[in-house]
Amino acid sequence: MAEIKTVSIIGLGALGILFGHHLSKKMPAKNLRIIADQxxxxxxxxxGVYCNGEKCHFHYVTPEETVEPADLVLFTVKFNGLDEAVEAVKQHVGPDTVILSALNGISSEEIIGRTYGMDKMLYCVAQGMDAVKTGNxxxxxxxxMLCFGEKEPGLFSDKMKKVARFFEQTDLPYEADTQMMKRLWGKFMLNVGVNQTVAVYKSNYGEIQKDGPAREMMIAAMREVEALSEKEGFPLTEEDLRYWLKVVGNLSPAGKPSMxxxxxxxxxxEVGLFSGTVIKLGKKYGVQVPVNEELNRRIREIESTYTAVH
Structure with a gap:
């Protein structure tokens, strides 16, 4: 199995800049491609695009440009830009390309896999970063770090080994996980609690790191996901909840999630991706999810005040 030499990234939001900037210092410029429209x-x-005050030096390509397929394609778009991104990477996916999606939620891998084949996908979550993007x-x-693995538990596939070797070479923090679906659900549980609560409280990580109504709301929203994970066959436990609360505890208090x-x-x-999904699954399994219903209502209320421009 050939080693990873070329990487294409689609989506220059927080994660795209974060990982793109890191890799740009570890690879030949032409081997790292940022896909974007003209x-x-x-x-x-x-x-310019800046990361911690340093200007990023990126090699940009348009979706139409003819290129050799990449060894690794990394999706770092927002969920509402996913369909467009799937279309935009067409030139970059070949028979041996590995695809990682660092999107939030539990559905992006299946969506990308429908077009390019699930055999190219590794499930992935980005966790533990406290990046804040303002303008450029x-x-x-x-x-x-990026955590990745196969859907099937207990498997440490050649594809995983290939990505692990590449991340070793480029000093990119990672974890190869043989219980990836559990981690995916764990990260989903975290997002549902943290992203939505901090958005509703118009606050930051500090707000949910201390005891109080925001933290209580976050944990209650997470417990609703815990109940659903069992129905979906990837049961999360209170121990998992504590693990993710520890992840939150280590974030910079002044930082804030994307939502x-x-x-x-x-x-x-991405409210549809979080409480929207929880509400849908709640209906499917007859599980009550009042906290996520409340969060959903409050975020949609905030969004209803936006002008038609957005």
Whole structure:
């Protein structure tokens, strides 16, 4: 199995910049490609993209450009940009390409896999980063890591080994997980609690790191996911809940999740991906999810005040 030499990244949000900037210092410039449309590329080149105050040097390609397929494709778009991104990476996916999706939620792998084949997918979560993006500036204290693995538990496949070797070579923090679906559900549980609560409280990680109504709301929302994970066959326990609360405890108190950043910028959020999914699964299994219903209602209320421009 050939080693990973070329990487294509789609989505220059917080994660795209974070991992792109790191890899750009570890690889030949032409081997790392940032896929973006012409308009975006012109804006990036005009305004620059900065990571912790340092200017990023990226090699941009448009979706139409003919290129050799990449060894690794990394999706770092927001969920509402996923369909467009799946289309945009067409030139970059070949028979041996491995695809990682660092998107939130539990459905992006299946969506990408429908077009390119599940055999190219490794399930993935990005965790532990406290990156905040304002305009073209990204700042972070903790880089976090990429965790990846196969859907089937207990498997440490050649594909996983290949990605692990590449991340070793490029000093990119990672964990190869043989219980990946459990981790995916764990991260989903975390997002459902943290992202939505901090957005509703218009606050930051500090708010949910201390005892009080925000932290209580977050944990109650997470417990609803715990109940559903059992029905879906990937049961999370109180021990898992404690693990993820520890992850939250290590984040910079002044940092904030993407959804809170969306609310601040009056952008539509990924609420459909979080409480939207929980409510849907709740109906499917007849499980009550009042906290997520409440969070959903409050976030949609905030979004209903946005002007038609957004």
């Amino acid at each position: 308009q975006r590329i012109e804006r990036y080149e005009r305004e 500036q990204l700042t972070y204290a903790h880089m976090g 809170a950043q969306d609310v601040e910028a009056k952008r539509y959020s």
